[in-house]
Amino acid sequence: MNTIKQVTVVGTGVIGIGWIARFLSQGYDVVATDPAPNAQSRMEAAIDKAWLTLGKAGIAEGASRDKLKFEPNLKRAVADADLIQENAPEREEIKRSLLAEIDRYAKPEAIIASSTSGLLPSKLQADCERPERVIVAHPFNPVYLIPLVELVGGKDTIFEVIESAAQFYHSINMKPLVISNEIEGHVADRLMEAIWREALHLVNDGVATTEEVDAAIVYGPGLRWALMGPFLTLHLAGGEQGMKHMLEQFGPALKLPWTKLVAPELTEELKNKVISGCEQQTKEHTISELELRRDDFLIELQKLLEKYWPAANLNGKL
């Protein structure tokens, strides 16, 4: 049972604002706090804007823009919260002491969730008196529209807290992905950070402009990633033999300098994990069925994109 009624958002930058908008749109009472001058007026303006968008996306029954309260004092802001979502700058020492402070002021049964993009929950919870209720709940921008939230516990987090948090985020229309092994960057940000660093190298080495890098994603591989991740994408590029064929065909390319990232050794064990993983994912579906689904999606997606792409049209160069 989801017993979370009141939510407090600590830190009202882009991610904090996104959380506030999502919580409000799902009918929750939200208290927001931020020590910055003008934080309240900037928050109100940003929420007004997001609220217009949420009107188009659809809001829950009973949801109201008026269920938001700004409280500059941290202690008072977290006192009644059932879940506190922390969005401080991405520096371990800042988050660590802030979480310890939140932990002191919050109700004993409240869940404390950090939005950190990549820091380890075991470190973030280390100074808390009740570390067992501290987790990472990492969202994606814009938080009020993107469903993924990565949930990661630290070494002191108890399973029940992760379970309650997963239920709660699921109830606000999110897709909670519980990650059992904590690692810097969790999962999605490791993938994004790899692409980001490679993109920076390309610009740094004078191979492409930021615009060309973006075009190389948007008109190509980016079209498939809303439907299929890197594994399923390649599974479908391998013909009827799927990933097995791809590993034979592109396995040797892992040794080539096609990125600045060094690949793992393609051992039999890794091959088996990848191939059986893909087969497990696609279970009842043949490659042919999945290709058809992909193609139908791509046709509809490109019709939709006709309305949006021109502004990203390399200023007319493509």
Add this chain to the structure above:
Amino acid sequence: MNTIKQVTVVGTGVIGIGWIARFLSQGYDVVATDPAPNAQSRMEAAIDKAWLTLGKAGIAEGASRDKLKFEPNLKRAVADADLIQENAPEREEIKRSLLAEIDRYAKPEAIIASSTSGLLPSKLQADCERPERVIVAHPFNPVYLIPLVELVGGKDTIFEVIESAAQFYHSINMKPLVISNEIEGHVADRLMEAIWREALHLVNDGVATTEEVDAAIVYGPGLRWALMGPFLTLHLAGGEQGMKHMLEQFGPALKLPWTKLVAPELTEELKNKVISGCEQQTKEHTISELELRRDDFLIELQKLLEKYWPAANLNGKL
């Protein structure tokens, strides 16, 4: 002027089939060749399938499934072609000698394009008598639906050939991205290869399954990549200050172990390139306008995905 009338596709694997389907759907006469036993019958079956999909996507006036001819003999297959698209296995020595052979048999004015995912055109053209008409034209699977094609010349390729090729691919509804500096993996595959290697590490290290990696893309960052590449995405995550703010906020994370890929030094020069690149890309548009466009797209995309996602629903786990 586009003077290309007849196209020959060498190699009828997944990518070759994709090219055949795209060329046919745009009204071209296509000759296909492949030395494998049963290549013709496998090709015919695959084209029949793609043709059904292309019926939904829309085909050009005058296009016909019957304009396809299989010719097992390479010399005869390329003799009358204005453009030859090569799709041999991804091994330099194979492609190099095959391209030299094609070069010997083709009309002097024909363009020879290799679909290589990552090999360098300067090396691929090295054994040709007329290397000036050899280029890389790298497509994405499924070729008959994804518009991006990366065009890269080698050191002997002349500009007029790249220009004619760009016109031709543009005329068949593709988005040709001309890359001026050849590099292993071109641009898009460098980004994909970085994500792919990081994903393999995650599976290899036991952090996530293939299914979890895919979910971490599909429900999160993957939703944005059909509209915006990595630079524009971050530009919009930085609030009104855009990329400038993001580099301040996440610059220090470049030193953290958030991926196995080592980042470049974030010099003032690189910062300036990235910030001015993003400003150039978005010129007449304010961040607010672009956020609105992104949000409208995300709302429509997720409505569209409701039809497709359940099958990728972590077998009910999410």
